[in-house]
Amino acid sequence: MIDIQSVSKSFVTRDADPVRALNEVSLEIFDNEFFTLLGPSGCGKTTLLRLIAGFEAPSSGAIRIAGSDVAALPPQKRPVNTVFQSYALFPHMSVAENVAFGLEMQNAPKSLIDERVREALEMVRLEGFATRRPAQLSGGQQQRVAVARALAPKPSVLLLDEPLSALDLKLRKGMQSELKRLQRETGITFVLVTHDQEEALAMSDGIAVMRSGDVLQVGTPRDIYDNPQDRFVADFIGESNLLPGALLGRDPAKTIVVRPEHIVVSPASDDATGHARGAVSAITFLGSDTLYEIVLEEGARLQSRSRGRAALATGDRVVVDWARDVERELAN
Amino acid sequence: MNGAKPFDWRHTPGLSAYTALIFLFFYAPLLILVIYAFNSSRLVTVWAGFSFKWFVAVANNGSIRDAAFNSVIIAIVATIAATAIATAGALALERGRLRFGRSAATALIAMPLVVPEIVVAITTLIFFSGLGMHHGLINLMIAHTVFCIPFALLPIQARLRDMGGTLEEAGRDLYADEWRLFRRVTLPLLIPAISAGAIMAFVVSLDDFLISMMVSSAGSTTLPVYIYGMMRLGVTPEVNAISTILLAVSIVFVAAALLVGRRK
Numbered sequence: 001m002i003d004i005q006s007v008s009k010s011f012v013t014r015d016a017d018p019v020r021a022l023n024e025v026s027l028e029i030f031d032n033e034f035f036t037l038l039g040p041s042g043c044g045k046t047t048l049l050r051l052i053a054g055f056e057a058p059s060s061g062a063i064r065i066a067g068s069d070v071a072a073l074p075p076q077k078r079p080v081n082t083v084f085q086s087y088a089l090f091p092h093m094s095v096a097e098n099v100a101f102g103l104e105m106q107n108a109p110k111s112l113i114d115e116r117v118r119e120a121l122e123m124v125r126l127e128g129f130a131t132r133r134p135a136q137l138s139g140g141q142q143q144r145v146a147v148a149r150a151l152a153p154k155p156s157v158l159l160l161d162e163p164l165s166a167l168d169l170k171l172r173k174g175m176q177s178e179l180k181r182l183q184r185e186t187g188i189t190f191v192l193v194t195h196d197q198e199e200a201l202a203m204s205d206g207i208a209v210m211r212s213g214d215v216l217q218v219g220t221p222r223d224i225y226d227n228p229q230d231r232f233v234a235d236f237i238g239e240s241n242l243l244p245g246a247l248l249g250r251d252p253a254k255t256i257v258v259r260p261e262h263i264v265v266s267p268a269s270d271d272a273t274g275h276a277r278g279a280v281s282a283i284t285f286l287g288s289d290t291l292y293e294i295v296l297e298e299g300a301r302l303q304s305r306s307r308g309r310a311a312l313a314t315g316d317r318v319v320v321d322w323a324r325d326v327e328r329e330l331a332n
Numbered sequence: 333m334n335g336a337k338p339f340d341w342r343h344t345p346g347l348s349a350y351t352a353l354i355f356l357f358f359y360a361p362l363l364i365l366v367i368y369a370f371n372s373s374r375l376v377t378v379w380a381g382f383s384f385k386w387f388v389a390v391a392n393n394g395s396i397r398d399a400a401f402n403s404v405i406i407a408i409v410a411t412i413a414a415t416a417i418a419t420a421g422a423l424a425l426e427r428g429r430l431r432f433g434r435s436a437a438t439a440l441i442a443m444p445l446v447v448p449e450i451v452v453a454i455t456t457l458i459f460f461s462g463l464g465m466h467h468g469l470i471n472l473m474i475a476h477t478v479f480c481i482p483f484a485l486l487p488i489q490a491r492l493r494d495m496g497g498t499l500e501e502a503g504r505d506l507y508a509d510e511w512r513l514f515r516r517v518t519l520p521l522l523i524p525a526i527s528a529g530a531i532m533a534f535v536v537s538l539d540d541f542l543i544s545m546m547v548s549s550a551g552s553t554t555l556p557v558y559i560y561g562m563m564r565l566g567v568t569p570e571v572n573a574i575s576t577i578l579l580a581v582s583i584v585f586v587a588a589a590l591l592v593g594r595r596k
Contacts, residue, residue, distance in 0.1 A: 075504040075505050076504045080505070084502060088498045088501070088502035090502070091521070
């Protein structure tokens with residue numbers, strides 16, 4: 001659906017050297033996929049989204065949407081709609097006029113526009129709000145109008161630029177499943193930009209993890225969580241213990257990555273075996289789980305997460321162990 | 333609760349009296365002018381009872397009517413031309429492709445606001461005579477359009493800057509071509525700023541004296557220039573009356589500009 005081939009983007013600034021926002025990025029996003037560009041701020045994810053939308057032109061490389069090169073096409077000629085971070089609803093138009101805008105600009109007949117506007121507002125559950133102005137809506141409702149407006153012209157691709165970042169936690173969770181449902185119902189390819197790894201894992205079919213203009217890893221959420229290919233990815237996605245190889249008597253050029261939920265902690269006794277020994281330095285109650293913080297004898301710290309209530313106390317001497325197949329060995 | 337409170341300038345002793353004095357200083361002369369416009373006496377400084385007769389005299393004075401008509405026509409033409417140019421200019425400065433020199437261009441456009449008006453007036457006069465242009469009202473319209481542009485441009489440019497480009501990006505994203513984007517998104521959002529700019533331009537043109545004085549010729553006298561002419565023969569209550577009318581019109585327009593500008 002979207003084929004991105006070694007795309008680079010540099011921004012010219014007045015005094016400094018050009019800032020390179022994307023380095024030879026290649027990506028393939030498939031039809032009917034919920035794809036997420038994930039990374040910390042400044043990683044180039046929003047730049048990539050703006051290149052797909054056509055608001056910026058790549059410095060080099062090619063972008064194809066549905067097989068055709070869109071390099072020369074301005075935003076209004078691309079079969080792509082965007083949900084902006086700030087929503088960017090037209091304040092001088094009603095909700096219905098906002099949603100109708102894209103279809104009107106495509107010169108769709110009035111009857112079709114009315115039908116699609118009704119459909120789109122139904123999809124986001126805002127049927128009764130057609131005549132309101134954006135300023136009369138809550139943040140969550142404005143967000144849904146922005147989604148309806150972008151979906152009404154039935155684009156091939158919907159781009160979402162940190163759409164949930166302005167919502168509070170509860171609304172955000174609700175909107176996550178709502179967006180997921182909309183993607184399944186419409187069959188439109190969604191490309192989401194976020195810095196929230198939990199959001200990315202919960203919503204996506206595919207994720208690209210980005211940092212400083214590079215795509216570090218592309219895969220399914222499971223794949224990225226279970227098989228991080230890079231220290232940064234391991235650290236950024238979920239919680240990870242990154243242990244120097246030398247500490248465990250392995251290759252010093254490697255880092256051993258183990259998820260806290262895979263670490264088994266048991267009281268130290270003579271017959272207990274494990275990868276390392278240490279002492280419990282802190283215990284955090286997480287409701288259904290307990291988080292132990294352990295200081296190893298060699299000085300490193302690690303975290304272990306286990307189900308149920310605490311069976312150990314702060315200061316207890318412990319042995320930590322994990323199955324070899326859950327750990328990942330990565331280059332430092 | 334007693335004892336030393338932290339310093340707060342809002343609680344300076346005598347602040348309200350001092351403020352009242354400043355307002356008195358600002359507005360007492362205007363107030364006196366307006367009051368004596370309703371004086372029935374021929375003498376400007378002696379009150380002899382309330383009367384509208386000087387307003388009637390103004391209304392019946394053909395020369396004042398002609399001058400007022402000139403002023404209004406010039407102001408209308410200059411306002412329309414200056415606002416159209418200012419809108420285009422603001423769009424070019426805030427949305428155009430020029431990458432450098434934007435602030436220099438803005439400063440150049442705003443320059444007439446700080447250049448001494450007498451200098452502008454003299455150069456305009458020299459410019460017109462150098463070109464051999466002696467078209468009376470048309471000369472005045474051109475001169476007024478030029479000095480009205482910065483007044484109209486600044487609010488429009490400020491609005492465009494506040495608005496940011498995202499709404500226009502949203503419009504493009506939703507398949508609007510440049511012309512329809514302007515008509516459906518940018519222009520409606522700019523209307524309050526354009527109206528405020530236009531009203532400012534209108535008032536500035538209507539009140540202008542120095543430039544009009546230099547550029548106007550017989551038959552194309554504007555109202556402020558005519559009033560100045562009357563003053564040279566001595567201050568009559570007629571001057572008070574016409575000044576009051578001019579003042580009222582200016583206040584109405586400036587208030588309208590503020591109200592319209594506040595609406596987002």
